Amino acid sequence: MKTLRLLHECSRQTLFSSISRALASAATSTQLHKLHSLIITLGLHHSVVFSAKLIAKYAHFRDPTSSFSVFRLASPSNNVYLWNSIIRALTHNGLFSEALSLYSETQRIRLQPDTYTFPSVINACAGLLDFEMAKSVHDRVWEMGFSSDLYIGNALIDMYCRFNDLDKARKVFEEMPLRDVVSWNSLISGYNANGYWNEALEIYYRFRNLGVVPDSYTMSSVLRACGGLGSVEEGDIIHGLIEKIGIKTDVIVSNGLLSMYCKFNGLVDGRRIFDKMVLRDAVSWNTMICGYSQVGLYEESIKLFMEMVNQFKPDLLTITSILQACGHLGDLEFGKYVHDYMITSGYECDITASNILINMYAKCGNLLASQEVFSGMKCKDSVSWNSMINVYIQNGSFDEAMKLFKMMKTDVKPDSVTYVMLLSMSTQLGDLDLGKELHCDLAKMGFNSNIVVSNTLVDMYAKCGEMGDSLKVFENMKARDIITWNTIIASCVHSEDCNLGLRMISRMRTEGVTPDMATMLSILPVCSLLAAKRQGKEIHGCIFKLGLESDVPVGNVLIEVYSKCGSLRNSFQVFKLMKTKDVVTWTALISACGMYGEGKKAVRSFGEMEAAGIVPDHVAFVAIIFACSHSGLVEEGLNYFHRMKKDYKIEPRIEHYACVVDLLSRSGLLDKAEDFILSMPLKPDSSIWGALLSACRMSGDTEIAERVSERIIELNPDDTGYYVLVSNVYAALGKWDQVRSIRKSIKTRGLKKDPGCSWMEIQNKVYVFGTGTKFFEQFEEVNKLLGILAGLMAKEGYIANLQFVLHDIDEDEKRDILCGHSERLAIAFGLLNTKPGTPLQVMKNLRVCEDCHTVTKYISKIVQRELLVRDANRFHVFKDGACSCGDYW
DNA sequence: CTAGGGTTAG
Numbered sequence: 093m094k095t096l097r098l099l100h101e102c103s104r105q106t107l108f109s110s111i112s113r114a115l116a117s118a119a120t121s122t123q124l125h126k127l128h129s130l131i132i133t134l135g136l137h138h139s140v141v142f143s144a145k146l147i148a149k150y151a152h153f154r155d156p157t158s159s160f161s162v163f164r165l166a167s168p169s170n171n172v173y174l175w176n177s178i179i180r181a182l183t184h185n186g187l188f189s190e191a192l193s194l195y196s197e198t199q200r201i202r203l204q205p206d207t208y209t210f211p212s213v214i215n216a217c218a219g220l221l222d223f224e225m226a227k228s229v230h231d232r233v234w235e236m237g238f239s240s241d242l243y244i245g246n247a248l249i250d251m252y253c254r255f256n257d258l259d260k261a262r263k264v265f266e267e268m269p270l271r272d273v274v275s276w277n278s279l280i281s282g283y284n285a286n287g288y289w290n291e292a293l294e295i296y297y298r299f300r301n302l303g304v305v306p307d308s309y310t311m312s313s314v315l316r317a318c319g320g321l322g323s324v325e326e327g328d329i330i331h332g333l334i335e336k337i338g339i340k341t342d343v344i345v346s347n348g349l350l351s352m353y354c355k356f357n358g359l360v361d362g363r364r365i366f367d368k369m370v371l372r373d374a375v376s377w378n379t380m381i382c383g384y385s386q387v388g389l390y391e392e393s394i395k396l397f398m399e400m401v402n403q404f405k406p407d408l409l410t411i412t413s414i415l416q417a418c419g420h421l422g423d424l425e426f427g428k429y430v431h432d433y434m435i436t437s438g439y440e441c442d443i444t445a446s447n448i449l450i451n452m453y454a455k456c457g458n459l460l461a462s463q464e465v466f467s468g469m470k471c472k473d474s475v476s477w478n479s480m481i482n483v484y485i486q487n488g489s490f491d492e493a494m495k496l497f498k499m500m501k502t503d504v505k506p507d508s509v510t511y512v513m514l515l516s517m518s519t520q521l522g523d524l525d526l527g528k529e530l531h532c533d534l535a536k537m538g539f540n541s542n543i544v545v546s547n548t549l550v551d552m553y554a555k556c557g558e559m560g561d562s563l564k565v566f567e568n569m570k571a572r573d574i575i576t577w578n579t580i581i582a583s584c585v586h587s588e589d590c591n592l593g594l595r596m597i598s599r600m601r602t603e604g605v606t607p608d609m610a611t612m613l614s615i616l617p618v619c620s621l622l623a624a625k626r627q628g629k630e631i632h633g634c635i636f637k638l639g640l641e642s643d644v645p646v647g648n649v650l651i652e653v654y655s656k657c658g659s660l661r662n663s664f665q666v667f668k669l670m671k672t673k674d675v676v677t678w679t680a681l682i683s684a685c686g687m688y689g690e691g692k693k694a695v696r697s698f699g700e701m702e703a704a705g706i707v708p709d710h711v712a713f714v715a716i717i718f719a720c721s722h723s724g725l726v727e728e729g730l731n732y733f734h735r736m737k738k739d740y741k742i743e744p745r746i747e748h749y750a751c752v753v754d755l756l757s758r759s760g761l762l763d764k765a766e767d768f769i770l771s772m773p774l775k776p777d778s779s780i781w782g783a784l785l786s787a788c789r790m791s792g793d794t795e796i797a798e799r800v801s802e803r804i805i806e807l808n809p810d811d812t813g814y815y816v817l818v819s820n821v822y823a824a825l826g827k828w829d830q831v832r833s834i835r836k837s838i839k840t841r842g843l844k845k846d847p848g849c850s851w852m853e854i855q856n857k858v859y860v861f862g863t864g865t866k867f868f869e870q871f872e873e874v875n876k877l878l879g880i881l882a883g884l885m886a887k888e889g890y891i892a893n894l895q896f897v898l899h900d901i902d903e904d905e906k907r908d909i910l911c912g913h914s915e916r917l918a919i920a921f922g923l924l925n926t927k928p929g930t931p932l933q934v935m936k937n938l939r940v941c942e943d944c945h946t947v948t949k950y951i952s953k954i955v956q957r958e959l960l961v962r963d964a965n966r967f968h969v970f971k972d973g974a975c976s977c978g979d980y981w
Numbered sequence: 982c983t984a985g986g987g988t989t990a991g
Contacts, residue, residue, distance in 0.1 A: 250982070277982040309982050316984080347984045378985040412986045447987045478988040512989040548990045579991045610991060 111136070115145045121153040128162070137165055144177040151181030159185075172198075172206055180212040188219040195229075207238050211247040218251035226251060240269045246278055253282025258291075273307050280313045284320065292317040293326070308342040315348035319355040327352050341370045350376060354383035374407045382413045390417040394426070408439045412448050419452035427452050447475045454483040474500075474507045481510065485517050493517060508534070508542040515548040524556040547575050554583030577605055582614040590618045594627060609640050616649040622935070624853065625657035641669070648676045655684030658933050658960055658967065675706050683715040687966040689977050691723025698732075710742050714751060721755035722966055724978065729755040750779045757787030762796055778809035785817050789824075790942060797821045805834070812838060813938075850914040850936045854925050861917040874920045881920070885950045892943065915944055915961060923955060931958035939963045949973050 111131065118124045128146060131137050143166035150159040159181040166174055175198055182191035195213045198205055205213075210233055217226040230248065238244050245268045252261035265271070265279050276299045283292035296314050299306065306314075311334055318327035331349060339345050346369050354362035366372075366380045377400045384393035397414050400406060406414075411434045418427035431449060439445050446469050453461035466472075466480045477500040484493040497514060500506055511534040518526040531549060539545045546569050553562035566572075566580050577600040584593030597615055600607065607615075612635055619628035632650060640646050647670040654662035663684045670677060678701040685694035698716045701708065708716075713736045720729030733752050736742045749772050756765035765784050769776050781804045788797035801818040809815075815834050822830040851860040915936050922932040940948075940963040952959045953973035961968045969976035 246982075274982050279982090281982060307982090312983050344983050351984060373984090375984045380985095382985055407985090409985050416986080442986095444987050451987075473987095475988050480988095482988060507988090509989045516990065544990050546990090551991065575991050577991090582991060614991075 107134075111142065112145065115142070115149055118149060121150075121155060124149055124153060125158075128158075137162075140166065140171055140173055144174055147174070147177040147181050151184045154185055156182055156185040156187055156190075170201070170203055172203060172209065175203060176206070176208045176212070179209065179216070183212040183216045183219070186219065188216040188222075191216040192220065192222070192225060205232075205236075207241045207244060210238060210241075210244045214244065214247035214251050218247075218254040221255065223255065226255070239267075242268070242270050242272060242275070246272070246274045249275060249278040249282065253278065253285060256286055258282060258286060258288065273304065273310065276304075277307070277309045277313060280310065280317070284313055284316050287320065289317040289320040293321075305337065308339050308344045311337075311339065312344045312348035315345075315352040319352035322355065324356055327356070343371050343373050343376070346371070347373070347375045347379060351379045351383075354379060358387060359383050359389070372404070374404060374410065377404055378407070378409045378413060381410060385413050385417050385420075388420070390421045393417045394421075406433075406437075408434075408437075408442055408445060411437070411439060412445050415445070415448045415452045419448075419455035422456050424453075424456035424458055427456055441470065443469070443471060443473050443476060447473075447479050450476065450479045450483065454486065459483065459487060472503060474504050474510065477504060478507070478509050478513065482513055485513060490517055490521060506537070508539045508545050511537075511539055512544050512548045515545070515552050519548075519552040519555045522556055524553075524558065527552045527556060541570065543569070543571055543573055543576065547573075547579050550576065550583060551579045554579075554586055557587075559583065559587040559589070572603070572605070574605055574608055574611070578608070578610045578614055581611060585614060585618050585621075588621070590622045590624075593618045594624075597631075607634060607638065609643055609646060612638075612640060612646055613649055616646075616653050620653045620656035622851075625654070625659060626853065628653045628657050642671060644670070644672050644674055644677065648674075648680050651677065651680040651684060655680070655687055656962065658962060660684055660688050660690070673704070673706070675701075675709050675712055678704075678706055678708075679712045679715045682712065682719055686715060686719030686722050687962075688969075689723050689966065691719050691725045691728070694719035694723075695725065695728055708736075708740060710736070710745060710748070713742065713744075714747050717748060717751035717755060721751055721758055722977065724759055726755055726759050726761070746774055746777060746779065749774060749776070750783050753780050754783040754787075757784050760787075760791055762787060762791065762793055766796060766800075776803075778804050778807045778811065778814050781807070782814050782817060785814075785821065786939075789817070789821065794821075794825060798825065848914055848936070848938045850918040850934055852918050852922050852932065852934050854922065859918070859921060861914045861921065870921065870924060873924055874917055877920045877924060878916060881951060881954065884954050885947065888950055888954065890946065890950050915940065916947060919948065919951060919959060923957070928955075929957065931960060933960045934962070936961065936963045939965055940968065945975065945979075949975055 111127070114127055115124075118127060124146075131139075131142055131146070136142055143162050146162045147159040150156070150162065159178060163174060163178040175194065179191045179194050182188075182194065191212060195205075195209070195216070198209070210229065213229055214226070216222075217229055233239055233241075233244055233248075245264055248264045249261045252258070252264060261279060261282050265275060268275060276295065280292045280295050280299075283289070283295065292313065296306070296310065296317070299310070311330065314330050315327065318330055334340050334345055334349070340349075346365070350362055350365045350369070353365055356362075362380065362383055366376065369376055377396070381393045381396050381400070384390070384396065394414060394417055397406065397410065397417075400410065411430060414430050415427060415434075418424075418430060431452075434440065434445060434449075446465055449465045450462045453459070453465065462480065462483050466476065469476060477496065481493050481496050481500070484490070484496060493514070497506070497510065500510070511530055514530050515527060518524070518530065527549075534540065534545060546565055549565045550562050553559070553565060562580070562583050566576070569576060577596065581593050581596050581600075584590070584596060593615060597607065597611070600611070612631060615631060616628070618624070619631065628650075632653075635641050635646055635650070647666055650666045651663045654660070654666060663681065667673070667677065667681050678697065682694045682697050682701075685691070685697060694716055698708070698712070701712070713732060716732050717729045720726070720732065729752065733744065733748060736744060736748070749769075753765050753769060756762075756768060762784070765787070769780055769784065772780075781800050785797060785800045785804065788794075788800060798821065801821050804814050804818050815838050819831050819834045822828075822834070849860055853859075915934050918934045919932060922934065926932065940961055945968070948959055948961060948968070948970045950973065951957075952970035956972070959970040961970065966977065
C-alpha cells in the first residue's frame with residue numbers, strides 16, 4: 093500500500109495530517125479497518141482526534157459496534173468531544189436508546205455536556221418518541237443557556253415535528269434569534285409530515301419574502317406540499333423557479349418533481365420527468381415503480397422493476413413495492429421469486445416487508461405461506477397481527493381471527509385498525525354481542541374518537557338491527573366525514589326509515605359535506621321505496637351538478653327510481669342519455685317495462701340488448717320472464733325460459749321457475765303450472781307454490797288451492813305473506829280451525845306481519861294511511877266520501893267480493909281488513925284534496941287485493957280520474973273503469 | 982432538513 097510506505101517516511105507532524113486525510117477519504121470499510129490497525133500499531137489510539145474521527149467514520153459505514161469499541165478503547169473518561177462523537181454515531185445508526193443511556197451516563201459521571209452534545213441527544217429522543225426524556229433534555233438546554241444555539245434549535249424543531257407537536261415546533265422556531273435554511277426546511281417538512289400542506293407553503297412563502305435562496309431540501313419539501321394539495325398551478329410555478337435557480341438536476345429536487353407529477357395526472361408527466369432525469373437514484377426508481385403500483389398499473393411497475401435490476405440494485409422499498417404489485421396481480425410465482433431475492437438481500441427481518449409478504453401470499457391464495465411468514469417473524473408489530481387477522485377474516489375463518497386477536501393482546505396492543513376489522517367481522521356475522529364487547533374494549537383503549545372506528549360502529553349497530561345505538565354513536569361523533577354520512581344514510585335505508593335518510597342528506601349538506609357517488613347510490617333506493625319522485629328528481633339534479641351522470645351504476649339506479657316513482661318515460665330518458673350501458677342498465681329498463689305491463693316493449697328491449705352484444709345474465713332473464721308474465725305473453729315467456737339454458741348456458745334458478753309458474757298460472761293455466769312444478773328438477777319452495785296459490789285465489793279454484801296450501805304449510809316458510817295467503821284460502825272455505833292454527837304458528841314462530849299501508853304525495857307532502865292511522869286529518873270527510881262512492885258503485889253494478897268477507901275474525905284481522913283497504917282511504921283523501929280531473933298516484937307496500945282492484949276500477953270511472961296505483965310488484969293505471977294491467981298482476 | 986413501503990370503515 094502506497095500510503096503506508098509514505099507514512100513511514102514522514103515526520104510525526106506529517107504523519108498526523110496524513111492519517112487525518114486518509115481517514116477523511118477512506119471510501120470502504122476495509123480501508124477504514126486497515127487504517128484503524130495502523131493507528132493501533134503506531135500507538136495513536138489514545139488520540140482523541142483520531143478516535144473521534146474513527147468513531148464518526150465507522151458510523152458512516154453503519155458499523156456502530158466498531159465505533160463503540162474505539163470509544164471504549166480510547167478510555168475517554170471525561171472528554172466531552174469523544175462522548176459527543178459516540179452519541180452522535182449511535183444516533184446516526186438508529187441506536188437511539190443506546191445513545192440516550194450514554195447521555196445519562198454523562199450526567200452520572202458529572203461530565204458537562206456542551207452545545208455539540210445536544211443535537212444528537214435531541215435526535216435520539218425524536219427517534220424514540222421519548223417525550224419524557226425530551227422534556228428533561230429541553231429543560232436542561234434552557235438551564236445551560238443553550239436555547240439560542242442554532243443547531244440545537246434546529247434539532248428541537250425537528251423533534252417536535254416528529255412528535256406531531258407543531259405548536260411547540262413553531263414556538264421554538266419563532267423564538268430562535270438566528271435561523272438558517274435548515275430551520276426553515278425543518279418546519280416546512282414538519283408541516284408536510286402531518287399533512288398540513290397549506291401551512292407548509294405559508295412558511296415557504298414567508299421564507300421567500302426574506303429574499304433568502306431556498307436549497308434543494310426546501311424545494312423538495314415544497315414540491316411535496318404541492319403534490320399533497322393536488323395543486324397543479326402551484327406545482328408548475330415551483331417547477332419554474334427550480335429551472336430558474338438551476339437545481340433541476342439535483343437528485344433530491346428531481347425526485348421531488350417526479351413524485352409531485354406522479355400524483356397529478358395518472359403518471360403521464362411523471363414518466364416524462366423520469367425519462368429525462370440525468371441522474372437517477374434508488375428513490376427515483378422507487379417513486380416511479382410505486383407510482384405505477386398506486387394507480388393499479390402493476391404490470392407496468394413490474395416491467396420497470398425488471399429494467400431497474402439491470403442497472404441498479406433494488407433496495408428494501410423497491411422490493412416491498414413489487415411484492416405488493418405481485419399481490420394485486422395474484423402472481424404467486426413472481427412473488428415467491430421476489431421473496432427469495434428479499435431474503436438473499438438480507439431484508440428478511442424487516443417488519444414492514446414481512447407484513448407485506450403476509451398480505452401478498454394471502455392475495456395470491458396461499459394462506460399457508462402467509463401463516464409461515466407470520467409465525468417466522470421474530471418481532472411482530474400491530475400491523476403484523478392485523479394483517480394476519482385480516483387474512484383469516486377474508487378467508488371466512490372467523491374463529492381463527494378471534495383466537496389470533498386474543499393472542500395478539502399478549503404481545504402488542506391492538507390498535508384502531510384491529511377493532512375496525514373485528515367490528516366489520518361482527519357485522520358480517522350479525523353478531524351484536526361481539527360487536528358490543530368490542531365496543532366496550534375499544535372505548536377503554538381510547539379509540540372512541542377515531543373516525544374510522546366510529547364509522548364502523550355506526551354500520552355495525554345499524555346492520556345488527558340496533559338503529560338507536562347506531563344513531564347514538566353517530567350523534568356523539570365530534571367529526572364526520574363523507575363515509576360517516578354515507579354509512580348513516582345507508583343505515584336509515586337499511587332500517588327502512590326513509591324520511592330520516594332524506595333528512596340526513598340535507599343535514600349533511602348544511603354541515604358542508606358534498607355528497608358523492610356512494611351517497612347517491614345509497615339514497616336513491618329510498619326514493620324508489622317511497623316512490624318519492626320529487627326527491628328522486630332533486631337527487632338527479634344533484635348528480636348532474638356533481639358530474640356523476642355518466643356513471644353507469646348511478647344511471648342504473650336512476651332508471652329504477654323513475655320506474656318505481658311512476659315515470660317510465662323518465663326511465664327511458666335516462667336510459668337514452670347513458671353513453672355506456674351494461675347488462676344491469678338493460679335489465680333495469682326491462683323490469684321497468686314489466687312493472688307497467690309493457691311486455692312488448694320489454695321483449696323489444698331484450699332483443700336490442702342482445703343485438704348490442706350485451707350478454708344477458710340470470711337477473712335479466714328474471715326481468716324478461718316477469719315482464720311477459722305481467723302482460724300475459726305466455727309463449728314469449730316460456731321461450732325465454734328455454735333460451736336462457738339453450739343459448740346462454742345459464743342454469744335456471746328457483747326464481748326463474750317461480751316466474752314461469754307465475755306466467756302460466758296468471759293466464760289461468762293452473763293445471764299446466766302444477767305439472768310444471770312437479771316436473772322441475774329443483775325442490776319447489778314456498779315462492780313457487782305461493783305463485784300458484786295467488787292465481788288459484790283469483791280464479792277461485794279451491795281444489796288446487798287447498799292442495800297447494802298444504803304444501804306451503806309443510807315447507808314452514810319464514811315469510812308471513814304466505815301464511816296470510818293460505819289462511820285466506822281456508823277462511824274462504826270456512827275452515828276456521830286451520831285458520832286459527834296458522835295464526836297460532838305465526839305467533840309462536842315470532843314472525844311479524846308486514847303492516848299494510850298506502851301513501852301519496854300531495855304538494856310535496858307525503859300522507860300515509862295504514863294500520864292504526866284512523867286519526868288522520870279529514871277522517872270524517874274521507875269516510876263520508878267512501879260511503880257516497882259505495883252507493884254510486886252499487887248502482888254501476890259492483891258487488892263486494894264475498895270470498896273476502898270473513899267471519900270469525902278477531903281485532904287483528906279487522907285491522908288487516910282496514911289495511912287492505914288503505915289504498916281506498918288514500919284515494920278518497922286524494923280526491924278531496926286535489927282539483928277535479930288531476931291524476932292521483934298512490935303507493936302501497938303490499939300487493940293490491942282483488943277487491944280493491946275492482947273498487948279502484950269503479951272509482952276511476954265514477955270520478956273520471958286517472959288513478960295510478962303502485963303495489964309491491966308493479967303499476968296499475970286505472971282509467972275509465974279499466975286497469976292497465978289487464979287484470980294480470 | 983430530503984424523496985419511496987404495510988393493515989382498516991360506507
